[in-house]
Amino acid sequence: MQVSAHPAMVRLRAALPAVGEIVYAMGSLWISATMLRNWPDPNGYWRDTDALAYALLAAVYLPLVLRRRFPVAVLISTALCTGCYFTLGYYHAVAVCGLALALYTVASLRERRVSARCAVGALLVLLWGTRLAEPGIGPLSVGFVTVTTIVCWVTGDGARRLRELTRQLRREQEEKARRAVMEERIQIARELHDVIAHHVSVVSVQSGLAGYVFASDPPTARRALDIIGDSAHEALAEMRRMLLVLREDGRAPAEQDPPRVSGLGRLDELVKRVAEAGVPVDVRITGTAYALPPGIDLCAYRVVQEALTNVIKHAPAAHTTVHVHYAQDEVSVRVKDDGSGRTEARGVHVSAAAPGSAGQGLIGMRERATIYHGTVTAEPAPEGGFEVRLRVPVPRAATGAHA
Numbered sequence: 201m202q203v204s205a206h207p208a209m210v211r212l213r214a215a216l217p218a219v220g221e222i223v224y225a226m227g228s229l230w231i232s233a234t235m236l237r238n239w240p241d242p243n244g245y246w247r248d249t250d251a252l253a254y255a256l257l258a259a260v261y262l263p264l265v266l267r268r269r270f271p272v273a274v275l276i277s278t279a280l281c282t283g284c285y286f287t288l289g290y291y292h293a294v295a296v297c298g299l300a301l302a303l304y305t306v307a308s309l310r311e312r313r314v315s316a317r318c319a320v321g322a323l324l325v326l327l328w329g330t331r332l333a334e335p336g337i338g339p340l341s342v343g344f345v346t347v348t349t350i351v352c353w354v355t356g357d358g359a360r361r362l363r364e365l366t367r368q369l370r371r372e373q374e375e376k377a378r379r380a381v382m383e384e385r386i387q388i389a390r391e392l393h394d395v396i397a398h399h400v401s402v403v404s405v406q407s408g409l410a411g412y413v414f415a416s417d418p419p420t421a422r423r424a425l426d427i428i429g430d431s432a433h434e435a436l437a438e439m440r441r442m443l444l445v446l447r448e449d450g451r452a453p454a455e456q457d458p459p460r461v462s463g464l465g466r467l468d469e470l471v472k473r474v475a476e477a478g479v480p481v482d483v484r485i486t487g488t489a490y491a492l493p494p495g496i497d498l499c500a501y502r503v504v505q506e507a508l509t510n511v512i513k514h515a516p517a518a519h520t521t522v523h524v525h526y527a528q529d530e531v532s533v534r535v536k537d538d539g540s541g542r543t544e545a546r547g548v549h550v551s552a553a554a555p556g557s558a559g560q561g562l563i564g565m566r567e568r569a570t571i572y573h574g575t576v577t578a579e580p581a582p583e584g585g586f587e588v589r590l591r592v593p594v595p596r597a598a599t600g601a602h603a
Contacts, residue, residue, distance in 0.1 A: 221265045229261040232294040239291055245334060247289040256285040260298040267305040275302040275318050279325045286329035296345065299325060300352045307356025308363075315360075319353040386567065399435035401512045403428050405477045427476045434473070438462070463497035464524060467504065471522065474508045480519050481508065487526035496592050499568040500524070500533050503576065506561045507535035507588040515539060518585065532591045539585035565590070 236249055236257065247253075259281040267274045279302070282295045303322045307315040326345035333341035410424035471481045492500070504522055511520050518537035525532045562578055565588070569576045574592030581587040 217268075218265075221268070225261050225264045228264070228297060229258060232257050232261065232297070235294050236291055239294075241291070246291045246332060249290065252288070253285070253290045256281050256288075256290070257295065260285065260295050264298060264301060267302055268309065271302070271306045271309045272314065272318065275299075275306050275322070278302040279322055283325045283328060286325070286332065289332060292329040292332040295329070296326060296348070300348055303349065304352040304356040307353045308359040309356075310360075312357060315353060315357060319349055323349040399431045399438075401509050402431040402473060402477045405512055405516060406431070409478070427473075431473065462501045462505075463494070464492065464500050464504075465497075466501065467522070467524070470501070470505055470508065474512065474520075477512050478516055479508065479511050482519075482521045484521065484523045485526070486523070489526050492531060492594060496531065496572050496574075496594060499572055499574070499592060500531060500590060502568060503533055503565050503588065503590045504535055506565055507578075510561060510586075510588075511535075511537050515586070530591055530593045532589070534587060534589050536581055536587035537585045539581075 233254055236253060260278050263274045263277050278299050282299045285295050286292055299322055303315075303319055306318045310318075323346065326349060327342060330338060330341040330345060406424040406427045410421045410428070413424075414421045467483060471483055474481050491497075508520065508522075511518055515537050518540045520535065520537040523534040523536075525534075562576075565576045565578070568574075569590060569592060572592050574590060576588065576590050578588045579586070
């Protein structure tokens with residue numbers, strides 16, 4: 201359980217960065233002023249310290265409080281004050297740190313072309329100050345300020361690039377999470393469509409039959425009601441299995457039996473249910489059957505289920521054949537009806553097979569097949585009727601044990 205922070209703690213954390221900037225600026229000013237006052241100058245290399253020197257140091261360090269909000273403006277101000285300080289000939293070393301920090305801030309917050317120009321300007325100011333170095337260490341002073349400028353710029357630019365990379369990674373993670381959510385929603389919608397559409401179609405056909413023969417043929421009506429009950433029970437079981445898969449921990453409760461996974465092994469149950477809805481179905485299995493990977497097995501089963509559901513809805517009197525062929529490196533499924541008993545809605549079904557159509561059944565079949573690098577075609581058969589074909593490659597690792 202997440203405990204929210206106290207409002208006072210939230211305000212304190214929000215104020216800490218600003219407090220840190222103030223402490224740093226004031227501390228740097230105090231240290232620099234102390235060094236300026238106490239640094240020995242027996243040979244008179246620098247101008248005597250006066251109120252103007254302290255005022256310029258204050259102008260160099262105090263604006264650093266705003267360096268993150270106005271980095272370029274603070275750098276320009278600091279460089280001008282530092283240049284003025286050097287021009288007047290005061291002890292130069294105490295003003296270097298302020299300009300170096302301002303340069304680092306610009307490099308860490310602004311794009312490279314801006315920070316590079318600022319680095320050149322800061323280097324020129326610092327080089328101007330090296331004329332105040334003690335005799336004999338002028339070249340060393342030039343090397344020191346040059347290296348300091350380069351290090352500040354490279355370090356700041358690296359911090360900026362690291363921050364940009366972090367933001368990019370965060371955006372990619374958010375996009376990946378968004379895609380994962382969308383894929384999960386599509387998967388749920390696909391499963392709901394496949395489960396509900398099939399069983400509701402069976403219930404619709406049988407309820408119509410029961411209502412038609414309720415008075416004239418009570419046994420047939422009773423049988424239709426039994427089929428409706430069985431279909432409703434199976435639909436609930438399918439929904440329960442799907443919800444168990446979607447559980448957060450991915451596990452079913454320990455006291456329940458493991459859910460039965462849909463696949464071609466349950467093809468006989470599907471065919472029986474469709475036959476009870478009035479659609480005769482012949483099943484042919486060729487090749488040597490072997491255990492398919494669960495995803496491919498479910499894909500094949502759902503394609504057959506959707507194809508037979510369309511037959512129930514659009515050609516309820518058609519004779520249908522389901523042909524499953526197990527090849528060494530692929531499994532193929534063909535569901536074909538002879539077109540008898542075709543309704544006007546069948547034309548809608550045919551048009552749904554056209555490219556660019558938004559038919560949810562065909563879209564779902566193609567999505568399933570694409571996941572496993574397979575193909576689905578749904579089109580009128582040359583000799584009449586309608587057929588759906590599925591071909592899915594099966595990895596050799598999955599078939600090797602059954603070859």
